[in-house]
Amino acid sequence: MSIKETQQQSRLLRGVHRTLTGLHPALESLIAALVGLLVGAILMAVWGYDPWKAYIALLQGAYGGSYEWASSLTRATPLILTALTFSICLRAGMFNIGAEGQLFMGATAAICISFFALPPGLHHIVGLLFAAIAGAAWSLVPAALKIMRGVSEVISTIMFNWIAKWLALYLAIYVLVDPIRAEKTVSIPLSARFPLLVARTDLSYGIFVSVAFALVIYFLLWHTATGYELRAAGLNPAAARYGGIPNKRTMFLSFILGGIAAGLAGATIVMGLPPTYAIYGGGGLPQLVNMGFDGMAVAMVGRNHPLGIIIAAIFFGGLNAGGRVMQFYGSSPVPLEMVRVVMGAIVIAMSIPELIRVFPIVATGSRNLLRALRGNRKEESA
């Protein structure tokens, strides 16, 4: 092969590569999702299930019709918000794993509005406000510990998740409990429930809260000076500090915004999810647990961008909704937990920054090796 040919070939490769990098983020998420589904399929096959049938059931349960779409969107509603919690803080350079606990607090605070009567509309707004304030307050302590004492936010937010879980359980069992049915809290009154968007499904107007908040965050991060400062602090903290951006303020701001998002997620669940509009203390908060953790997976696949997050949340909401169908399908139904296995595998795959290149690296690496070997042999013969 002449030098010219080699140059041409490498230029061609570079061109292909540049095209790929344009689509890079979306493509990477797609590959990660496929890797995750593949890992799930292998595990299902190992445990003796039919992965093909299970995935078909899951897909039909997620996107098979208008009822299924509504169900997927319902599951996506809180995930959009908890994903925003994680990604706002990540954009500012911090790992806020506390969405789970902040969501518990938000949901509990939203339940508190059942104790007074207000006209509809105002009652919704008060509920959302309560939840947002509770979520933000719960995220303030880890932020303060980080800023004043340098405590790693990973550890403090996790500890706060556990504290929030026990606090929410305590409140649900002893304080906010329904006097007639002891296993749940009092229900949100009619005047504060989000009406259903599609009749006979569980999709409510709560989804507009999620999407609107995602759009607000998008505008804030990419179209205001504050958002620019926040992202700059995350990209390069030292440079941002020399540039005059007070990084304590950006930390506080990102944690507060994240807390508000997670609190609102709690509110959308208790105020928008039929049929009970309440928290079950007896069953260990079944509607609320793991929403915060699933949100991290959504944030990662959505590339920490509000618009990407909405798409990713619809995907993960679909997994959750379809998983519910999958676990009652056929002769050997696959448990719902499979969905979280797939999520974990997707996140692990997402952590590899050059996921696309992992495959071409193998290809080009072996090709280069072959070429080098051949070249050596030529030199020897010459």
Next chain:
Amino acid sequence: MSFSDIISLLRISLHAMVPLALTAVGEIVGETAGLFNIGLEGILLICAFAGALGAEAGGPYVGLLVGMGVGGVIALLFAVINTYWRGTQMVTGIGINLFAMGFVAFGLIKLGAPGFHMVPANVMVDGAEKAVQLAKLRTPWGMYSPIILVALILPFIVHWFLKRTRAGLMLKAAGEMPEAADVAGININRIRILAAIFGGVLAGLAGAYMSVAWLGLVTKGLSAGRGFIALACVVFSGLNPLLALLAAFIFGFFQALAEWVKTLPSKPIPGEFVSMLPYIVTLLVVSGAIGRVRFPKFLGVPYKRE
């Protein structure tokens, strides 16, 4: 509070200390080399499950070995992603935790009872009784698991290894100044992978200990934040294994105290608030200890040769 109460409180504290101490010591080795694994929680959970399966198949020692092996394999995956593939360590760790939550819950359903699985003390095989759980040592002060000895001795060995041996200094170099270490002929990626595997094996032992040698059951929330409390031990210790052992004992003591208060007949405090105690203490200790602690310069940064 009588003398026997104090003895039993200490006994439970020592048992609760073991998983924290083992995991923290393993993580100290990993962090010294520059890898920050927050997937420990998930490794603990998966290995508790795998260890229980192994013990039921071939006895307690097989169970512990299976736990260690599975922990090592997960850590190997984590390490390869974060060295050769230059991944983001936090994200990989979060992924491992998510995966573990799903995998163990899934596996427990597969075993019959959703949510939990009891590990029997003995099983009858061909008319002979065969141990499944690791037998506890009988002492005048109650029954103690032999793994406690491992957890008490290991930090000293690791401390000696990190401070006094050439390999320990190589580990430190890989975390503090990978470039200089690379020039000195140390393979950074390989040494980081080895360190991470060591940490994974210890976390695996800790997980298997919980199901096979201590509690005798697997639940989907068995790890209950212990992986993160172990991380808090590491933060408290400033990468000194002996201080990590001390921290593990403190946190273990408060877990034991919470359990003890819950069994009091008078119920002075609601159980939910008692359950918060270990986490609140962890927060307080970590926020009090920080400041003097210094971590390796290149902790969490993948090394790339220029």
